[in-house]
Amino acid sequence: MKKLASWGLQTALGLLVVSFAAFAIITLMPVDPVEIAIRTWNLPATDETMAALRQDWGLDRPLISRYLRWGRDFLHGDWGRSFRTGEPVRTEFLHRLPLSLSIGIAGLCLALLLALPLGFAAVVKPGGVADRFSRLLSVFTQSTPVFATGLVLIWVFGVQLRWIRPFANDRASLVLAIALVALHSTAVLARVYRKGLQEAAIQPWFVTARAKGLSETQALWRHAHPSALYAVLAAVHSEAGWVIGSAAAMEILFGLPGISQFLVQSISMRDQMVLQAYVMVIALWMVSIDCLARLMMLRLEPRLP
Structure with a gap:
């Protein structure tokens, strides 16, 4: 407490x-x-x-x-009035915030769901398909900007295959935006999880677990997983900051009417109330993610700070 x-x-x-x-x-x-x-x-x-x-x-x-x-x-809920639209800033943000949050939260949750099995498979069989794929994915996402990947996907699915309508602000665009946000975080979190499992596997208590008759896979999941998950949750906070910029890029790229798109439209007008509200919303997003991660980390290990 x-x-x-x-x-x-x-x-x-x-x-x-x-x-x-x-x-x-x-x-x-x-x-x-x-x-x-x-x-x-x-x-x-x-x-x-x-x-x-x-x-x-x-x-x-x-x-x-x-x-x-x-x-x-x-x-008190009065965020001022936009110089550009003349509407209350809070009203504008409440109208657009659900879309931005859905991109960011869904992308981060999807990354966690994909990173854990990928990282676990990578450490169970070092040098295997999962390990090589996670390494390749990490190199690709670190070297390729997310908006460049998005442009390629728009060209493939929208122009060549005609499966989606580019800049249509529809469900397909939202799904692609979430997938691209999750792509980078999946690679980072999978490697963090893999390293956490590897470090736990050399600890004396892990050797003791193996000596009791557990297979390596069972010992990794029962005993090494909580320690590695702690490391993943610690990395979530830094990833939450990256998700902000990535989600903003996706809103612009796919024409999604979120708060980041509204911000870009307001910057040229020097709309001070919008800029200030955006800074505070982003700060509150970072605080919320940090609070959630800390609570989960304390649940895993109450003795740790």
Whole structure:
């Protein structure tokens, strides 16, 4: 319980630092959001209109005052209004977030489901088909950008075979996006799991398990698996960060209307409220994955920090 309390305090302080740093950087960008809003919404560019918008958005206040106001409003569910669309940012995000989360979470879960049997088969028969395939997959995913693989798949399945409609925002596009997100993580997690099993297999307690009459496969699954799974869960946190960028690339590549696509459309307009909300959503995603991984790791081994 003390470990979780300490982690919670560190996480809260981390989120506070991230939120202020992002707010300061985004706010100090050399652009006037009022001028952007006037051009986008076709408002009269009068001094009265510009002054009213600045006062309404708190742009005439000091930076600290604006940050405190934004933080209070954010915690109460008011994430501001998009300069580009004129709609509440929270509404825009809630409409698009389920798609982005489905790509990221489904891709990460699929990677775990594929990595464990692949890594286990690789360590049971070193140098076998599974071992060589996992090594080849790891080299391929490390050397080839995910968007390049996606473009090849679009050309094969959409242009040559005509099994899918490119950029159609349909179920086939979503399935391909999830598969591509899972591809990289599968390779990484499978190799981590394989290494964890190998390290456990040289421990004295594993030799004792073999001496009791268990086969190597049985001893690996019953005794080495929990230790190797701990290593996999520790690697999930770093993979969750990669999944963010990969899912964003898939949204753009396949034309999926997630929050990353909305962000790209808002960057050119310097839409500060959207940028700030995106930073916080990503930070909360990382915290959630870290919390889930830590809880599962503590369940496997409560004595470990």
